[in-house]
Amino acid sequence: MPAQMSVDEVYQLCQFILNKSQMGNLQPNQFNLIINQAQYSYLNYLLGDFQRYQPGRPISVVEWGQNAHIRERLTPFVQPPTTLTINPITGQTSYPTNYEMWDAMYWGIYKERVKFIQQDRLSSHLNSQVSPVERNPVFLSIYRGFQVYPISIGTTELSYIRSPQNIMWGSTNDIYGRPVYNPATSQNPEWRREDMLQIIVRALSQVGVNLQAPAVEQYSQTIKTQGQ
């Protein structure tokens, strides 16, 4: 099982770095806000940031599916193939639970591909006599779901990336009104430890602390050796 960080460890690390940088105290509600923004920012980076597209070639420097290393980073959120029932009249189906991004769609017992196309190519595919859509099904992204052709396809299987759960540092107040960590109301990150370091860098940049990931790792080791 890959190494992971608890949400308390993440919060303590952020506090430690902010204190070391003399940037003040990070309240739990502020932490919960920035850490979730940071994890979605990191998710966007791994899926493929538009701003990093190369000129004339719409591929990001880092993009989902480029290699096994990037894929491994997102495996906590890759759902096993989920059966989608396609409406036999409209050919439409809704997104599955917590849908973020599709990975692959299959149909039939031999898991043949259902190819993603954009709307401006639909006419060519539907009217193709060389590759008839009955043997070469396609799907398009529509509002809150997919449109699949042929509409009589029945069911398909979708492998997709789901949204990560919100990271939450839950607390109860002590007799002095200070927040004390409560694991029962907390939600640990689902990311691996090395990914959390990247997320922490993003979170801290939102509060004005400019750090590189190795520096964060060094701080993390300091916490381990010196305790909290």
Added chain:
Amino acid sequence: MTRYQFLERNLIQIYGGFPQDDAEISFDLLNSWLPDAIGTAAKNCYKEAIQIDGIGYANNSFYTTFSGIAITTDDTDNLCYKLTLPEIPVGIGRNEGIATLRFKDSNGFVSLTAIFLSMAQQAYADSMRPIPNKILAWPEGNTIRMKTPLQLFNYTGVVKMISGGDAADLNSTLNVPPDYFPGMVEYLKQQLAFQRTQPQDVTNDGSDKA
């Protein structure tokens, strides 16, 4: 080797590995190019035979037998019947794309082959007296027309012709001698590598510019 195996091998070569789900070249698309490649291979075999033996012929391995083909009357001529071939014969010689056409009755008895004519011969033969118990035939595209005083309604056609096999069944054996595979592979590569190198218009902006 089956059609599927041959096509899969070509796809892997064209894509430099197993193709991804977003590959534009499907098996059906590749299969649509295959008859062209098979025809080219058969023609090369025919030309090589002329170079080597001085006589034009295609190797037996190119031929496929199709049976159970329905025969109907042909209203364009007298005493004329027709049947529809599964594909247009390869254009080698006058009509060497078809080797034999025989007729099978309901008892399973198969006749001798029809006599094939070129279009020039057909016009000449039309002015001759019909030959008893003989069937004259000539292909036109994917139709074979037959002229005979015999009643052919109760027969079905059995044709031996140059064909790569059953184009609709990807799991059928590819009826081509393996020494002609390299030529077919090169032909397919030329067509599909050309397709892959074409710039794609990825934006839907009303302008046909990549």
